[in-house]
Amino acid sequence: MAAIGHAESAPMSAAQALAVAHQSAPAMLPGRSYWLKLATQQASVQIQAPKYQINVNTLEHLAAKRLELNAIGVATLSTDKPIVFEPYSANRDLGGFILIDKLTCATVGAGMVEFALRRASNVHWQAVDITREAHAAQKQQQPRVLWFTGLSGAGKSTIANLVEKKLHALGKHTFLLDGDNVRHGLNKDLGFTEADRIENIRRVGEVAKLMTDAGLIVLTAFISPFRAERDMVRAMLPAREFVEIFIDTALAEAERRDVKGLYKKARAGQLKNFTGIDSPYEPPPSPEIRIDTASTTPEDAAEAIVATLLAS
Numbered sequence: 001m002a003a004i005g006h007a008e009s010a011p012m013s014a015a016q017a018l019a020v021a022h023q024s025a026p027a028m029l030p031g032r033s034y035w036l037k038l039a040t041q042q043a044s045v046q047i048q049a050p051k052y053q054i055n056v057n058t059l060e061h062l063a064a065k066r067l068e069l070n071a072i073g074v075a076t077l078s079t080d081k082p083i084v085f086e087p088y089s090a091n092r093d094l095g096g097f098i099l100i101d102k103l104t105c106a107t108v109g110a111g112m113v114e115f116a117l118r119r120a121s122n123v124h125w126q127a128v129d130i131t132r133e134a135h136a137a138q139k140q141q142q143p144r145v146l147w148f149t150g151l152s153g154a155g156k157s158t159i160a161n162l163v164e165k166k167l168h169a170l171g172k173h174t175f176l177l178d179g180d181n182v183r184h185g186l187n188k189d190l191g192f193t194e195a196d197r198i199e200n201i202r203r204v205g206e207v208a209k210l211m212t213d214a215g216l217i218v219l220t221a222f223i224s225p226f227r228a229e230r231d232m233v234r235a236m237l238p239a240r241e242f243v244e245i246f247i248d249t250a251l252a253e254a255e256r257r258d259v260k261g262l263y264k265k266a267r268a269g270q271l272k273n274f275t276g277i278d279s280p281y282e283p284p285p286s287p288e289i290r291i292d293t294a295s296t297t298p299e300d301a302a303e304a305i306v307a308t309l310l311a312s
Helices: 118-122 132-139 156-169 194-213 227-236 251-257 262-267 298-311
Strands: 012-023 033-038 041-047 052-054 072-085 096-101 107-116 144-149 174-178 217-221 242-248 289-292
Touching (some): 033 072, 033 227, 072 107, 132 194, 144 194, 144 227, 144 298, 156 174, 156 217, 156 298, 174 194, 227 242, 242 298, 289 298
Parallel strands (some): 144 217, 144 242, 242 289
Antiparallel strands (some): 012 107, 033 096, 041 072, 096 107
């Protein structure tokens, strides 16, 4: 790894680097996927929580969980493929980048690359002899991720459970990842802020991808309120393996059911960052399957979902 400031060295290539980012739009959220443009290159990038924010007046290093409007900070970037760069101090063209929101295409920040992380060159993909295609062929099925999304109380877990029972009865190899269950283990360290919700879905997406590599049909039942993170998981998988299932239930109806008493707590101010009350839900614009729970029973919904899967 070349050290910062080695102007005489050849350009470096890495997928993880330390960068100084200037936030020029509302909060840049750790874990969310953005487009990074550096010279003529473009890559999907995720930003980790800032190492620190810089006070522009005193240059003091300040603790920060995310970079707000007009903030300057230092953070680690991880791209989905290696990019060629040089430290900004050596080459402004190969060291400066901009970040673009994937949904709005608006520029949300700009930054300067300082250096590649050592682990970027020390971690490699290990070749394996049993491929994902071999795992799928052994199970005689097409791996899929059935991504159930919708408000709390919409019926995601109920319908997903029914779908899995039907698939299991047909001899399919499945696994159900439920939002509440995952938070008892893998994601027990996460709360419900926007940044934690993003990380929650990122981890679940990675687990689901590993399970499809094993040839499984994976069902996930998560509110997953942000479109960007659902699209991020879709991008992890081969074409047609991600099936977005929108359990469409009006807020008033979900709140009327309030099976877990969460809406009541949220309305009383006892539960912060609750989706639909003080945290947004972004409905899928074009899901593969939409279930209107106002006119469909859970049993009929499950039947329709399985029929659609078997026909595709």
